[in-house]
Amino acid sequence: MSGSLRISRRMIMPDLVRVHRYQSLPEQGPKVLFFSGGSALNKISRVFKEYTHHSIHLVTPFDSGGSSARLRAEFDIPAVGDLRSRLMALADETVMGQPEVYALFTHRLSQHETSVELKAQLQQLVSGEHPLIEIIPNPMRALIQSHLAVTQQRINDDFDLHGASIGNLIIAGGYLNNQQHLDPIVFLFSRLVKTLGDVKTTLDASLHLGVELDNGETVLGQHNITGKETAVLSSPIKRMWLNKGLRRIQLTNQHIADDRKDAIESADLICYPPGSFYSSLLANLMPEGVGRAICNNSNPKVYLPNLGIDPEQQGLSLMERVHRLVAAVEIDKGGSEIYSALDYLLLDESYDYGEVDLEQLERLKVQVIKTPLITTKLNKYDERLVTKALLSLT
Structure with a gap:
């Protein structure tokens, strides 16, 4: 008869022996899963890849601002900006990586040149004559050119290229070239830039x-x-x-794909990281099946709250955010899940987060961990301290 077994261990924070072991063999590091949205986690991700090549990043595809908005309006495509930036944050930046592809993917067209000049630059990229693409070897170069050509052919003449991310334009072309599926092109470009981790949108859908x-x-x-x-x-x-769309209220939802479900259920640690509380964090918990998968995972779940001011969380104390986070996970439970939505609240030992009600947290079975996470006077998390703290929980 088979069953699940939960094993406890004495925790050391930070566990420098454990962290050093991961840093020595990142290829065998733990699967830490982040429900992350925008750029708030990119700096932490750049450090994280030094310790494990198996982190999992489920990013929201629901953004509707910035340069992603233009592509979404043009092609009814999921938002790809956060996806691209996380791929780049996790790209192999050593000599074993692909620095030429990295440089191309992170390049943006000028905000100040004329539309005619920007179209000419895009044409140079498509034809392989731009300096950024000339140095990329074939067949990689030809593949990138073909995806860019699809985007170039499909955009309207009045499409605004000012500040456009070349990486976003390439991913958009790949999406259009793959029967409007994002996963195949994300997998391909993860291989091209040698991403040291797994990056996916929570849903492969334009909502x-x-x-x-x-x-x-x-x-x-x-x-x-x-x-x-x-x-x-x-x-x-x-x-x-x-x-559905931006014109009128049309409530909808979709179930996550099996690979997302499996990734959530098998993660060694699940982290709810800093970022816009609703549009980055809770948005990732909304698709059907996410909460159920979280509560089918016996491993630790940790919430690292925002620092400073997040306009989305106006009127929400830290305790209210904890309650809403737990509720967002548990609303999806189907009844058979036996594990928690949240186990730990990870806090800097000196920062004032507001009231921390230990009795409320005890009722929720959430433990508080306080450890140094901030080292500057800027009230920003130190990426290396956060990385070491999270890895100590695995």
């Missing part, structure tokens, strides 16, 4: 975010929620959903 505010108002679109590209919301967020 958007919608929220209802405490004052009854509804807002559609991630770019209207974050308080970064538009004014801060007039009232705190009451609830959020996945929506």
Whole structure:
């Protein structure tokens, strides 16, 4: 008769012996899974790959701002900007990697040149005559050119190329070239830049975010929620959903693919990391099957809260964020799951996060871990300290 067995061990924080072992053999490092959205985790990811090549990054495809918005409007494509930036953060930057491909993927067209000049540069890239693509060997170069050519052919004449990410344009072409499936092109370019980890969107679908505010108002679109590209919301967020399009309220959802489910259920540690609380973190927990998979995993789950001001979490204390995080996971439970949504609240030992109610946390069976995570006066997490703390939990 088979069954599951949960084993406890004495925790040391940070566990420098364990961390050193991972750094010595990152190829055999643990599977730490991050439900991450934007760029908040990129610096941590760059350090993390020194300790394990098996981290898993499920990023939200629901963004609707920045240069990704233009591609989404043009092709009804999932947001690819955060996906590309995480691929680049995890790319092998040693001599064993592909620095030429990395340079191309991270290049942006100028904000200041004319549309005619930008179209000419795109044509140079498609034809293989641009300095950034000339140095990439075949067959890689031809493959990249073919995907860029698809994007070039499909965009309208008035498409705004100012500040466009070449990596986003390449991924968009690959998406259009693969029957509008994102996973094959992400897998391909993960191999091209030798990504030291696994990066995927939570859903391979073109959906958007919608929220209802405490004052009854509804807002559609991630770019209207974050308080970064538009004014801060007039009232705190009451609830959020996945929506079809940006024109009217059309609640929808989809089930995660089996490979995402398996990745969540088999992770050695699940981290809810810093980032925009709703549009980056909770958005990743909304697809059907995510919460169920989390609660089918017996390994630790840890929440590392934001520092500073996040416009999305106005009116939310740390304890309220913990409750909403747990609720977002547990709403998807089907009844047979036996493990927790959250085990640890990881905090810097000196930073003031507001009230930490130990009685509430005990009722939720959440333990507080306090350890040095900040080393500067900028009130920002130190990437190496965070990495060591998280790895000590595996």
